[in-house]
Amino acid sequence: MKENLYKYILGIADNSLILGQRMGALTGHGPSLETDIACTNISLDLFGQVRSYYQYAAKIAGDKRTEDDIAMLRQEREYLNVLLVEQPDTDFAYTMARQFLFDVYHFLFLTELQKSTDLTLSAIANKSIKEVSYHQRFSSDWIKRLGDGTEESHKRMQTAINDLWTYTDELFHQTDADKAMISEGIGVDVSKLKEAYYKKVSDILEESTLEVPESKYFQKGGKQGIHTEHMGYILAELQYMQRAYPNMEW
Amino acid sequence: MIEAEQNIDVKLIAILEKVSDPEIPVLSIMDMGVVRSAFIENGVVKVQITPTYSGCPAMDVIGDDIKAALKLAGFESEVELILAPAWTTDWITPRGRKALEDYGIAAPLGEEADKDVLLHGKRLVKCPQCGSTNTKMISQFGSTACKAQFQCNDCQEPFDYFKCLK
Numbered sequence: 001m002k003e004n005l006y007k008y009i010l011g012i013a014d015n016s017l018i019l020g021q022r023m024g025a026l027t028g029h030g031p032s033l034e035t036d037i038a039c040t041n042i043s044l045d046l047f048g049q050v051r052s053y054y055q056y057a058a059k060i061a062g063d064k065r066t067e068d069d070i071a072m073l074r075q076e077r078e079y080l081n082v083l084l085v086e087q088p089d090t091d092f093a094y095t096m097a098r099q100f101l102f103d104v105y106h107f108l109f110l111t112e113l114q115k116s117t118d119l120t121l122s123a124i125a126n127k128s129i130k131e132v133s134y135h136q137r138f139s140s141d142w143i144k145r146l147g148d149g150t151e152e153s154h155k156r157m158q159t160a161i162n163d164l165w166t167y168t169d170e171l172f173h174q175t176d177a178d179k180a181m182i183s184e185g186i187g188v189d190v191s192k193l194k195e196a197y198y199k200k201v202s203d204i205l206e207e208s209t210l211e212v213p214e215s216k217y218f219q220k221g222g223k224q225g226i227h228t229e230h231m232g233y234i235l236a237e238l239q240y241m242q243r244a245y246p247n248m249e250w
Numbered sequence: 251m252i253e254a255e256q257n258i259d260v261k262l263i264a265i266l267e268k269v270s271d272p273e274i275p276v277l278s279i280m281d282m283g284v285v286r287s288a289f290i291e292n293g294v295v296k297v298q299i300t301p302t303y304s305g306c307p308a309m310d311v312i313g314d315d316i317k318a319a320l321k322l323a324g325f326e327s328e329v330e331l332i333l334a335p336a337w338t339t340d341w342i343t344p345r346g347r348k349a350l351e352d353y354g355i356a357a358p359l360g361e362e363a364d365k366d367v368l369l370h371g372k373r374l375v376k377c378p379q380c381g382s383t384n385t386k387m388i389s390q391f392g393s394t395a396c397k398a399q400f401q402c403n404d405c406q407e408p409f410d411y412f413k414c415l416k
């Protein structure tokens with residue numbers, strides 16, 4: 001089995017899985033019906049993308065593992081998503097700030113992944129980027145709406161941005177699988193996306209009358225499977241059915 | 251880039267046209283543009299379909315419906331889901347667009363007009379009920395991932411707009 005490619009695919013897919021799970025958990029809890037539907041549609045897009053990645057990963061694994069096994073039956077340390085996507089919905093400003101900080105990265109990442117020499121990955125990227133451009137538009141609008149809204153909404157959005165900022169640097173860390181895949185022309189060199197990312201994010205924050213955090217203190221670990229305390233709770237819910245009723249289907 | 255050519259055996263067109271999109275029953279999957287190829291190989295029909303959106307839950311049903319329709323016509327078949335080239339709203343046929351409008355869903359505008367509408371709030375989307383373009387967007391995401399929610403300022407009817415995907 002191509003170990004590096006397998007891990008590389010999981011690294012991409014797990015971000016979308018965990019963020020999709022976070023957004024899906026808002027079903028019935030969105031601040032308005034339209035926003036609720038938007039959040040769950042974003043979740044659905046992410047899960048759709050995840051299926052394509054895990055199906056491919058299952059093929060690479062070449063054993064009896066299915067896409068569902070990969071999604072549902074790993075231990076916490078085996079999930080390779082960045083810490084950003086697992087952060088909780090403290091309030092709606094956090095939900096949108098998390099989405100926005102990931103969407104800007106996601107769009108830049110997929111733009112590059114489209115050029116991958118791996119035709120499956122480039123096809124998934126080509127398909128997903130159209131959806132992600134809508135996500136980015138949606139979350140950016142909320143940054144502006146809350147940032148440039150009332151005193152209260154501005155304060156809350158600034159707090160969310162300041163707090164989540166600490167998880168942004170990890171997006172640009174290269175893993176060993178990354179390095180191996182870059183050398184084969186398959187992977188994206190995420191370190192090269194950093195400048196464009198902070199430029200785009202800063203532009204939108206400024207447009208939203210928000211301050212760009214100056215903190216240089218960053219958290220990392222997710223890409224190595226070392227997660228924040230929130231991850232266990234997410235997995236407990238995500239994996240509940242498969243753990244309670246192993247191999248169940250519907 | 252892979253060329254977006256459709257390769258469908260003429261003998262199969264009428265059969266596949268009877269299969270409809272489970273979420274928009276008036277629309278045939280052929281008019282939707284999701285069938286990318288269909289041909290007979292050693293007596294078995296091989297069909298390739300492509301999803302509108304990645305998370306489209308209708309794809310599994312569409313696959314099953316295609317097999318059932320072909321079986322009824324006396325064919326065994328295999329259905330494969332392909333991702334490249336990615337589906338675009340340009341592949342909806344003129345007949346498909348008409349079916350959408352008749353069903354109460356505004357058909358996608360072109361890419362530029364779509365941006366004007368979704369980003370700049372321009373009033374270009376035509377209300378499928380009364381034909382007025384005095385309409386406003388309520389939400390970028392509608393009842394399914396492929397649609398946005400609109401409302402007509404003249405007749406007040408809410409309706410779905412099929413978002414442009416390119």
Ligand SMILES: [Zn+2]
Pocket residue numbers: 377378379380381382402403404405406407
């Ligand atoms: Zn009207």
